[in-house]
Amino acid sequence: MKDENWKEKLAPEQYHVLREKGTEAPFSGKFYQHFEDGMYHCGACGQILFSSETKFDSDCGWPSFDSSIKGNIILQEDTSHGMERTEVLCSNCKSHLGHLFDDGPTKTGLRYCINSLALDFTPKK
Numbered sequence: 001m002k003d004e005n006w007k008e009k010l011a012p013e014q015y016h017v018l019r020e021k022g023t024e025a026p027f028s029g030k031f032y033q034h035f036e037d038g039m040y041h042c043g044a045c046g047q048i049l050f051s052s053e054t055k056f057d058s059d060c061g062w063p064s065f066d067s068s069i070k071g072n073i074i075l076q077e078d079t080s081h082g083m084e085r086t087e088v089l090c091s092n093c094k095s096h097l098g099h100l101f102d103d104g105p106t107k108t109g110l111r112y113c114i115n116s117l118a119l120d121f122t123p124k125k
């Protein structure tokens with residue numbers, strides 16, 4: 001999809017995160033303290049990205065998951081802001097979601113630190 005189409009489809013703050021690789025303020029997102037059963041989708045294209053079963057209570061200020069839906073996430077090196085980080089992108093629409101860290105407290109050792117603004121949620125029926 002073209003840039004101007006994303007601009008029409010997304011709210012300005014969503015556009016900033018998803019298409020301009022922005023980061024929402026910590027502890028501000030609607031999914032940070034959200035622990036219902038269901039699936040988290042890409043806020044841009046709707047692809048399923050994370051299950052609530054992999055979400056854990058982190059103190060970092062953003063929704064955190066210890067694994068993703070296989071094949072639906074792309075990881076790439078991100079050296080912006082003078083840091084070496086791993087960027088997390090939606091495999092379908094290449095929107096920015098957040099970053100992956102290897103300091104997770106669960107058995108996978110991974111922490112997908114994801115912006116609430118990059119996600120939609122569907123409760124389990």
Ligand SMILES: [Zn+2]
Nearest residue numbers: 042045090093
């Ligand atoms: Zn997407």
